[in-house]
Amino acid sequence: MPLTPEQQAEIDDARANPRPTLRAVAEGMERHLYVAHPVLDHGLIRVIDYMGDDSAIVQAARVSYGRGTKAVSNDEGLIRYLMRHWHSTPFEMCEVKFHVKLPVFVARQWIRHRTANVNEYSARYSILDREFYIPAPEHLAAQSKVNNQGRGEVLAGAEAQRVLDLLREDSMRSYDHYEGMLSQDGQQGLARELARMNLPANIYTQWYWKTDLHNLFHFLRLRADAHAQYEIRAYAELMCRITADWVPLAYAAFEDYRLGGTALSARGVEALKRRLAGETVTQETSGMSKGEWREFEGVWG
Template identity: 45%
Template sequence: RYLMRHRHTTPFEMCELKLHLRLPMDCWRQWIRHRTASVNEYSTRYSLAIDAAQTTASDQWRLQASSNRQGSEGFLEHDKGKIFSVREHELHELARTVYNERIEAGLAREQARKDLPLSTYTEAYWKTNLHNLLHFLALRMESHAQLEIRTYASTIGSEIVRRWVPMVWDAFNDYMFHAMELSKQEIDIISRLQAGDADGAWDIAVQYGFLPPKGETIKFNLERGEIEKKLEQLGIRPPWLE
């Protein structure tokens, strides 16, 4: 716990884990962005593409988030979602049929695969050390991560890491995943609010560009939104929301 608390990461780098993954290609694209692992992926240039694709239940089609261009919020109505699930099935069937026709015609696998959808499953061996794995989990278990990769990450954390290194898992949750990191600006604002100086907190927010001067229209500010979420966790209501 001391090592985790004070970010002494070298001992965690001595622990290694190799996972055999099976996941859709669109999820794998996000996963492989973490360039701190050794990877050996199933090759559809050498082998036939895996005959499986991720499907979406009619009540699981998510709507585009209004405040986050790469996020989702809420679900499409079941009746409308049913239409998209049927179309999804038709698309998968067509893509697989065309792929199989190309293979049977003797076309090269490296070319026959090019129209398979991103929902097609791939497999990979993924080897990483504990330090980098925890960093991966901190990012991909977080609520803003895409649901599909968040589900994988949460399962790895709760079902594998927790059993493998239980003390590290508890320390990770206490000092990293469920902890809060504060910037200098955030500390300045919180200090003023805790001292009962709401005007001073407002002035600091203006000074740092999080708010316009009093009397002007308050517009969207990403960093201010992050501060507001942290204040909410601490049970503090910022004066500009009154």
Template identity: 50%
Template sequence: MTETTSLLEQLRWKKFPVLNDGFVCLVDVMGDDSAVVQAARVSYGVGTKRVSDDRTLIRYLLRHRHTTPFEMAEIKLLIRVPMDCWRQWIRHRTANVNEYSTRYSEAIDSTQSTAPDAWRSQATQNRQGSEAPLSEQLGAQLTAEELQLQEQSRRVYEARLEAGVAREQARKDLPLSTYTEAYWKIDLHNLLHFLALRMDSHAQEEIRLYATAIGQQIVKPLFPVVWEAFEDYRMGGSTLSRLESGVIKRLIAQGAETKAAPPYSEADFLAVQDVTWKELTRCRERDECRDKLVELGLLKRVS
């Protein structure tokens, strides 16, 4: 048995828990790091046998966004996920999906529960995000109400079924916290794109937990060289737009003229900001540029 086969057998059907009753597990995989290399070097057949050359090529491909070779590998997963989280997930229309049918079978008798310390407040700067946790006193009340609502919804659903109501109609008042299951098959290129978006700190926490489990527990061991490049260039990397590059050039030139060393001040940044940002009271592009400069050590962090 080869090392790859042994690893596959260890991972296949192993359920990695997410949230209170969700999971992700590997059903099957086609290809590994060498499949990406082989696709890139199609004229070479099996490709080079030098691992160092394979690593260099994979890193070049990912760094320069040559995506086709990554489409030659595929992963099939079985997932259990709350329906509200699944709504975000299914928006990635680059996978093959077969979902558990509540027209054919009874809805899964499980719902996502929220711990008293896990309720989050609405973000003030991001209309679709959340931030600081709510107080545990309020959280305890919300959790108790959540449990009551979920139990009532399940009772109504089961009573409808007992009364002979069709499953397809009886389900309509089940909460979005109800779990569903699905097979999800996707090529490696589109999976990495999904993970880059959903593992990001700006993604909703619930789907971020699923993405992290898929990435760390399944993709990383199956595609270690690809994963290393993915972490370096996608998750840990940063890109600069033409406007952002212009800001950096002007900021450095201004510092050289005034003999000031970085990190520069907020006033310095605003003085060299792009002309299209100056008249805007709120500008997300400017905020993102500021964050990148802070990360690079060129700008002082504003408290």
């Protein structure tokens, strides 16, 4: 169950008692409020609250830039200018708070983005549910032979089944032992804060995660990238769609300049210029390492 009965009751109550507001609202984001979007097998994302919209970015930029922005004739042009030149502070005027349910190993990767406010479900006070992330067969893959932190060929047949069986059995066994260690059924048992250490990293946790748009874009640029781990990318791609509904002009600029764009080193710029001039450039003559050259060719052929 993605939402607990208590969480669903909270949503139903909020929907039943709408309140008028004088603040600016984004119609696209209003449609996401109180909606739990499923992710992976037991996960979810829902928008708890937000502040600002495209106009808030423009308003902040015109306050700080003053007369210098008069040459920009429209909001879209100004937002694209800000994104193109890495002017980040106007994007910080928008904020969003998500409720996220996710596997612990994804949470530990996610929390590396430290520019957010986070409040996580506490297994010191509450007992975690028996819910584990078990990958779909198409997401079971061997270690990559060229990338130490990535996946290679997809597992198939008996090998895939063997791994799935181990994941399910280990998850259930560890939870059985977790329950058995807790103080219940008349036994003294172990404190929750200690018993939780026996749980695997694929068990689900939940948190509220609040951040501004600038730092959200930074998160999405890394985690919605095709090279990101699938499990966190599934969350990031959904957040991209939500953000596009919230701030369509800003997201379009972000998609163009950050998600769809690429950065070149000084050596990369020089190699590209030499190629355009008709010169044959190789990895050995480019001054780049093998890894840099592989990435350069991945974009420029």
